[in-house]
Amino acid sequence: MDTLAGQNAFRQARKRRIEASHAFDGDADRLIQYYREWTGSYELDVEREHYRGPLIVAELAGAVQAAYIGRERAAIAILDAGCGTGLVGVELAHLGFRLIDGFDLCETMAEMARQTGTYRNVQGDVDLKRPLSDYSSASYDMTVCCGVFTLGHVRPNGLRELARVTRPNGFVVVSTERSYADATSFENEVLRLQEAGVLTPVQYLRNGRYIGDEDAHYWAFQVHQSPGGKGNYLA
Numbered sequence: 001m002d003t004l005a006g007q008n009a010f011r012q013a014r015k016r017r018i019e020a021s022h023a024f025d026g027d028a029d030r031l032i033q034y035y036r037e038w039t040g041s042y043e044l045d046v047e048r049e050h051y052r053g054p055l056i057v058a059e060l061a062g063a064v065q066a067a068y069i070g071r072e073r074a075a076i077a078i079l080d081a082g083c084g085t086g087l088v089g090v091e092l093a094h095l096g097f098r099l100i101d102g103f104d105l106c107e108t109m110a111e112m113a114r115q116t117g118t119y120r121n122v123q124g125d126v127d128l129k130r131p132l133s134d135y136s137s138a139s140y141d142m143t144v145c146c147g148v149f150t151l152g153h154v155r156p157n158g159l160r161e162l163a164r165v166t167r168p169n170g171f172v173v174v175s176t177e178r179s180y181a182d183a184t185s186f187e188n189e190v191l192r193l194q195e196a197g198v199l200t201p202v203q204y205l206r207n208g209r210y211i212g213d214e215d216a217h218y219w220a221f222q223v224h225q226s227p228g229g230k231g232n233y234l235a
Contacts, residue, residue: 043112052211053146064171069142074098076097078140080102081144084112099120103123106124139166146174149181172223190219200221200222205218
């Protein structure tokens with residue numbers, strides 16, 4: 001196998017690993033097992049596929065802080081929802097954010113996030129498809145979420161729970177893969193929450209770079225009120 005052919009074979013294998021995670025239809029047990037097995041090569045795989053999502057989400061969070069929040073970044077409490085191995089947290093720390101908590105569905109991924117040293121606390125075995133029972137309403141100034149609103153992972157109504165744990169006048173910053181946004185009508189969920197007075201989009205970056213050949217939309221929402229009780233999802 002020549003060098004070029006070998007490089008192409010490795011790239012195709014990386015792409016298959018990334019795309020395979022989209023096929024689980026939100027099945028938590030299968031996702032946990034898949035990510036547990038993938039943990040060892042995950043960061044190398046996504047780095048070689050030029051994963052820009054964490055950087056863009058962190059930069060958008062920084063722009064929101066500069067534009068709308070008066071306090072210093074080091075004093076802003078952030079929840080990194082679906083933090084994975086901590087890629088977003090590392091980028092946030094580079095920008096001066098210090099009060100960062102995280103959670104992930106997969107405990108082995110969460111342990112890697114802990115090892116970055118950028119988080120106050122990271123919890124594993126937390127499923128955004130369920131109520132975030134360990135997180136009180138209106139707990140964070142900002143919630144960020146990258147790579148979770150993705151095919152096979154979390155439905156758009158997970159956005160409601162992110163708004164719940166964010167303080168009124170706080171912000172939620174998320175990425176949505178373009179294929180996911182098209183398939184799930186994510187914008188309809190945004191409209192429902194906006195009509196309910198829960199949140200309002202303040203920034204929207206359409207078709208930005210995400211990973212490999214896949215683009216994503218990037219959103220920043222301002223939260224106006226808590227959606228109410230834990231797990232109070234819209235149907």
